[in-house]
Amino acid sequence: MLSESDKATYEWQLDVPGFGESGQARLRQSTALVSRIGGLGGPVAFSLAAAGIGKLILAHAGDLRPDDLNRQILMRHEDLGKPRVESARKTLQSFNPDIEVEIVPENFSEENASRLVDKADIVFDCAPLFEERLLMNRECVRRRIPLIDCAMFSLEGRVIPIVPGQTPCLACLYPEIPPHWKRRFPVIGAVSALVAQIGALEGIKLLAGMDGVCLNQMIYIDASTMRTRKIDIVRRDDCAVCRGV
Amino acid sequence: MALTVSYTGQLSEATGVTEEAVQIAGGERLAGLIATLGEKHGEKFSELLLDDSGNLRSTVLVVLDGSQATGDLDSILLDDVQDLMLMTPIAGG
Numbered sequence: 001m002l003s004e005s006d007k008a009t010y011e012w013q014l015d016v017p018g019f020g021e022s023g024q025a026r027l028r029q030s031t032a033l034v035s036r037i038g039g040l041g042g043p044v045a046f047s048l049a050a051a052g053i054g055k056l057i058l059a060h061a062g063d064l065r066p067d068d069l070n071r072q073i074l075m076r077h078e079d080l081g082k083p084r085v086e087s088a089r090k091t092l093q094s095f096n097p098d099i100e101v102e103i104v105p106e107n108f109s110e111e112n113a114s115r116l117v118d119k120a121d122i123v124f125d126c127a128p129l130f131e132e133r134l135l136m137n138r139e140c141v142r143r144r145i146p147l148i149d150c151a152m153f154s155l156e157g158r159v160i161p162i163v164p165g166q167t168p169c170l171a172c173l174y175p176e177i178p179p180h181w182k183r184r185f186p187v188i189g190a191v192s193a194l195v196a197q198i199g200a201l202e203g204i205k206l207l208a209g210m211d212g213v214c215l216n217q218m219i220y221i222d223a224s225t226m227r228t229r230k231i232d233i234v235r236r237d238d239c240a241v242c243r244g245v
Numbered sequence: 246m247a248l249t250v251s252y253t254g255q256l257s258e259a260t261g262v263t264e265e266a267v268q269i270a271g272g273e274r275l276a277g278l279i280a281t282l283g284e285k286h287g288e289k290f291s292e293l294l295l296d297d298s299g300n301l302r303s304t305v306l307v308v309l310d311g312s313q314a315t316g317d318l319d320s321i322l323l324d325d326v327q328d329l330m331l332m333t334p335i336a337g338g
């Protein structure tokens with residue numbers, strides 16, 4: 001059952017076919033972990049907050065820098081030099097005070113993997129390093145928790161909705177750390193935000209029990225031409241992470 | 246036969262294009278095409294796709310007409326393929 005306050009806030013989206021009050025209620029009871037809240041994770045968290053998720057856990061280490069501000073839309077200029085997660089929480093809570101926001105000033109690691117994923121119903125992977133991504137994948141597969149893996153580079157991006165046991169996992173596609181990937185990547189904030197919205201929507205569909213989640217597919221967008229493709233992807237029989245799941 | 250080859254991520258940076266039309270002969274396999282394209286696009290292109298032994302890197306995705314192909318370079322036949330994507334991994338946030 002939705003509260004009167006929830007009905008008042010979300011009534012326009014209750015009209016969306018396949019979503020409705022039951023989808024809203026499911027979303028309201030859900031907790032999402034967003035790992036890194038930069039150019040991708042920030043807009044993911046923003047849209048989940050707008051949609052009325054119950055709780056967000058935001059994990060990201062470090063303080064806000066000037067060169068974050070071309071894409072990290074949860075941040076505020078006045079917070080330069082302060083922890084990113086605190087700036088993000090302030091923005092989200094002023095936007096939607098009815099959702100719970102927990103902040104963790106750490107990046108995903110072996111030390112916190114279990115603790116972070118433990119409380120989540122879904123994980124949004126928006127980290128810039130494959131080390132973190134593959135670790136998150138491993139933890140989500142182990143716990144059978146859906147993972148929405150979002151990534152971008154320059155004018156392109158891709159989203160892979162991962163449901164352990166049903167779809168390829170990230171290690172099926174990338175069984176080792178790609179040797180050429182660099183921490184610094186070309187980025188315009190609008191491209192990150194575009195990819196983030198695809199990821200947020202796939203997560204919302206999954207949590208709300210809607211049809212049409214792109215399982216066993218990678219959604220790929222080339223923003224230089226605005227061509228979007230859905231690529232059929234396959235599980236690796238010998239995947240070290242999801243074999244037998 | 247004409248084939249459209251598209252490149253993503255750092256591969257697109259290495260070639261300077263996101264896609265190009267390529268003529269191939271019947272019976273062409275991915276190994277042969279990558280060797281030809283490597284001569285055209287240079288060392289960085291080949292390095293992103295192939296390991297020191299000349300095998301396709303495990304983190305490169307090959308997509309034929311919208312579906313991920315599996316197998317090694319010599320087993321992937323390009324007959325009847327119209328659209329080939331070579332995808333190097335991306336992880337930007």
Ligand SMILES: [Zn+2]
Pocket residue numbers: 168169170171172173235236239240241242243
């Ligand atoms: Zn796997």
